[in-house]
Structure formats: structure tokens, C-alpha cells
Amino acid sequence: MVSRLGRNRRDGLPRRGHAPYVLGVAIISTTMCYPHAAAPTQGIFVRHRLREIARHLPLAVVAPVPWFPILRPKRVPFKDSTTENPPVWRPRMFCIPGVRKSADDLLYAGALAHGISGAGLKDNVQLLDAHFEWPDGAGAFAVAKELRVPFVCTLRGKLVSQTKYPDRRKSIIKMLTGADGLIAVSQSLADLARELAGRDLKMHVIPNGVDTENFRRFEDGQAPTKPSQAAREALGWDPGVRYVVSVGHVQRLKGWHRLIEAWPAVRQRSGDARLVLVGGGARERRYERELRRKIEMHRLIGAVRFTGRVEPDDVARMLNAADLYVQASRSEGWCNAIAEALGCGCPVVATNVGGNRELITSDALGALVELDDRNALVDAIVRGLSREWNRRQIAQAGGRRDWQQVGLECADVLRGVMSRGRRTAAGDSAARA
DSSP: OHHHHHTOOOSSOOOTTSOOOOOOOSEEEEOSOOOBTTBTTTTHHHHHHHHHHTTTSOEEEEOOEEEOTTTOOSOOOSBOSOOOSSOEEOOEEEOOTTSOGGGHHHHHHHHHHHHHHHTTOGGGOSEEEEESIIIIIHHHHHHHHHHTOOEEEEEOTHHHHHTTSHHHHHHHHHHHHHOSEEEESSHHHHHHHHHHHTSOOOEEEOOOOBOTTTSSOOOSSOOTTSOOHHHHHHHTOOTTSEEEEEESOBSGGGOHHHHHHHHHHHHHHHSSEEEEEEOOBOSOHHHHHHHHHHHHHTTOBTTEEEEESOOHHHHHHHHHHOSEEEEOOSOOSSOHHHHHHHHTTOOEEEESOTTHHHHOOSTTTEEEEOTTOHHHHHHHHHHHHHSOOOHHHHHHHHTSSBHHHHHHHHHHHHHHHHHHHHHHHHHHHHHHO
């Protein structure tokens, strides 16, 4: 299937007669969730990690771009024009929105095969490294088998949502049990993967890091228990109001409807507390409209506001200015937003799902509440707004793990897999001789 799809030339690759891009690499890392000009914050955590790995190992990125001729007619450049390390190639992946999603792994495999071939990387690949389980991981696994190279996949939050579909679940389990190495960003994901596979797996738990240059506590002279007044002034926030921030895509998974429904009770008990929802759309237009209706219905206009997508430095400013951070998600792998809030010294209230319990490890950092227990959510927010927190201590705990450390740990895993692959190949050659 990969070879057949590889002959399809409507893929955004250089046409015959164009010189291929040539680069001596050992590792190709692949995912659709990678930043580009139209979505600069998409998958920024993947880019952080790969930039650090590229300091230790030769690596290139092939990041397929979903494409359908009617909805996405604009061609995305095959090769990123930037000179950053690692270099990035972006083949087009044919994708019909909402139709035949069970075939997305095959379509991804075809796009990835195009990208590797068109970039002139096919003869240099020693390992394929995928991020997310579907369709990225399942598709890349098929390509790795065809190229006869070792395969590693990083398990992230999609493992929870995508294994609810029987056809995808089957492909994901095949990938999990066939991988030469697996990295899970939380222990909860590692446990879920083993449960799905029904066996032990070659698993390494390596949580994401925090960009500590950006997501740090602003030391501007305020007391350790107070939000940054300088950040509040820069944002134009009222000094007499308490602010709660939540960051994420505007999608039901992130649970912003739970926060809006809880907000009248929070304000009744805490006074003028305002909710700031930070993040862009995720193609759930009905959900966005539902949220705005709830705001009107509960008479929260002015008390709840959407910022849309903002730059990371502005997010860091909001987290420093906020009294509390709240995450009401239905599921999480490793919530980068919680880690970044802690890195800024902001206490957190979060649902007790996925990796959240691995981030909120003590009541000095925040509180966990059970999913859909609105009373518990309200109580935790009210207590969080009335309590004095040692924000300096929170920032020290939240900033302990940076991307440099993550890059070192991941590079060690990839080296180990490549080393085992070379020994296996040498043994096979000796046996044939």
C-alpha cells in the first residue's frame, strides 16, 4: 500500500527534473502536529523536544500536511525555508474531512513515504520516530517495516480518544506490540498502552519539559504569595479583581463548558472572579457557539472572556498575573498547559484524569477534583482563590524539568534502539554468511 501510494504525484513533492534535497541523517521524526506558518503554536512541544534531540543526534522531520483539493487548495511548500535545526519537509497527505478516517493510517504512510523519498533521505534512514498514535504512529510503523528500520513511537493523549474506535484500536495495538521502542509522556499512558496490548511493552516514561526561558515566575518585587503586578498592568487587568485562567484548544475535550457552568457559583462565593479562556478554535464550531450561549444564559458577559490564540510569551504573562489556573479536561496525556502554569508559579485546580495526577503531586501545587463533580470543582476554585500560595515554591517545582533534560533522555532511548537494530542486522548477516 505504501509503494502504491508512493507513485501518486499529487503530493506536493519536487517534480521529476528537480534536484532532490540531500541530507545525511540517521533519524526521521514524523507527525502531523508540528508548527507551521498558519499554526505557529501547533505541536510546539514536539518541536521543543526534537530541537534538543537534534543537538545530540542527526535528525530530520517529515511532517505531512492534511490536504483536500476543495477545502485546502493552497500548496504548502515541501521544504521549510527556515534554516533551523532540525530541517523540516512537509508532503501533502490526501484527507477527506470526516470520511473514511479508518484509512488515515494508510494515507499517512503514503505521504510519509513520499516525503522521505522526495527529500532524498531514503538511503540514510536508520530509525523512524513517530509522535502520536493515530494516524502518525500507525502509518509510520508501516513505512518502517517497508524500509526495514527500527521504529519508535511517543504515546500522547490521543491514545485515550483514538482507541475508542475498534478499527483504529486494532491498528494501534499492532503498532504498540511491533514497535522497537515506546516513549510515554506519562505513567498513566504507559499503563493504558500495556492494558490495551495485554502484555508488557518496551516502554520508557519521559514526561514533556517546560520552556523555562519563557514559562517562569516573573521576579518583579512582589511577595512570594502574590501574582505579578507588573504582568497585570501589562495586560490591563483590574488590580482589585481575581482572575482564573484556562488554556487549550476550544474543544469539548478541554471542558470549558464545565467551567462556565460552575462560574455563577464561584462568583457567588468569591465575589468578582473572572475567567479568562486562552486558545484558538479546533473546528468544533457548534461547541464554540454552545459556550457563548452558556455565557449569555448564565449572565456572565464580562465575567468570562475568550482571548483566542495568543503567543507563548503572552500566555506566560497571563499565568504570572492569574490568581489560579484551572484545567477541567475529560482526558489528558501530559498537560503542557498545567506544567507551564506551575513553571510560572501559578497554583492549579485540575480534573483527576490521565497525567494530571502526576503533575499535581502535592496540595502545595494545587488540587485535583473528580471529573463532572461540579460541586467539588467549585469548592476547589473557591478555596484556591482564598488561599495564600507560595508561588516561588510552585515555580521551583514546576521548572525542574526543562526541554534540555527531555532531549537528553529521548536521545538515549533512540541511541539504544539504533544500537540494538545494528546488532540485529549484523547477526542476520552473519547467519546468512
